[in-house]
Amino acid sequence: SMSLPTCSMIDISLSDNGVFVMCMKNGKANALGKEFMAELQQAVHFASNEDRVKGVLLKSASPKIFCGGLDLGQISSFVSSDDPVGNFREFIFDFLAGCCKSLLNCPKPVAACVNGHCLAGGLVLALSTDYIAWGPGDHIKVGLTELAVPVPFPPLPMAVVSTRVSPPVARKLMFDAYVTSPKEMFSMGVGESYSDTPEANAIAWLEKKISMGVVPFGISKKLWWKNVTNNEPTAAEQMEWTKSTVAALMPTSSL
Template structure:
């Protein structure tokens, strides 16, 4: 599949990198959302892809927020549609949700500013590794609110009190600050950034990726309440036996060896 604003790079052990390249500022617009949706579909179906890393080609920006100028210009042309802005927000939410539901581990490799929509995309990923730049939901400083899932995901990750503080004050956190709060999983020096992300992604890729995807489905179901979550977990547990991973893992366990889930990959 051909992309204009994304670069898809397949690396060792089934790790696929999505590089966002939308100059000048890597802002989120209609075309970028469309390509991200297409990439999710392609890599979900790609059996050779075991782990996805979302990164940026911009030297200082992971992903900027929505193209507000373009959105306002378009909204002026769409005055007959009273729900235009709401629909645009829902479109971004749905786009990022595809990564949250992707049945494979997804890593946000943040080596630059991830403010507003960039933070929201990172929050939709399973892991966030950060080098340089700052991260935060800064929309309130513009008289707006996060509109691509940020209010929901940050609250679930950090809790109501901390989410309100960060969102209301529009705080921009450096990597170490974000790591201390639990907003990101790891803060690493910029000069070691790609090396660390690669090692982390490859370690995931050598594991039982099918089981990880099913565990992810069950973890996501916690939002539906305990009863429904337990039902999803039971079905996901049964679904683990639809792959070769249990036989590989159990055989290695009884032989007192480390399981090689890349076998046959």
């Protein structure tokens, strides 16, 4: 029998209908640190390559937070390290972009059940799936902002947002760091459903895709993301973005 990947920060299960459930449980906020993003990639790669998996459900074990964004503790440790540029480049381009790319490249339908705060890199993660099911709550914050560290948008996250959301909304989210409730996000055209039962909605959507056949879906999905996945920044472009970003984060540094 096939064994599921062992992860310490994600609970993984496979239901009889072929839905591979990834329940994130990394601390209070599911902060996107290197180890957690490596586990997310590993789990998604498994789902992509395992025939018994027909669809993927991404959700959070926390009733309050889907994902609070990048691990700011790790980012500040890079900034004060011996090689801030190298460490930050790896974090953004290998780990964050790698994590998002694993979802974009997954040939199966992926749904996110978002029933808590979904911020910054957490929203990029959700937008890298095929279907966002928002849960209710006017107190819930959704948006692309990282107030403590004003990190400029990396290339892949910007491409993901621009491909998933209409241009005026994408600009408002990225350039104004607009934060609002799931209900208003949905009314702006971000995400695919809004209800009191987001997990049931996400599973119903996955089951519908599964009944229609996931192979055609995967072929269409690959084409949808082709311009993003085929336009990876070169090593020089990665370094240029990282150097200017690190310089902006630490104006006193001598790079």
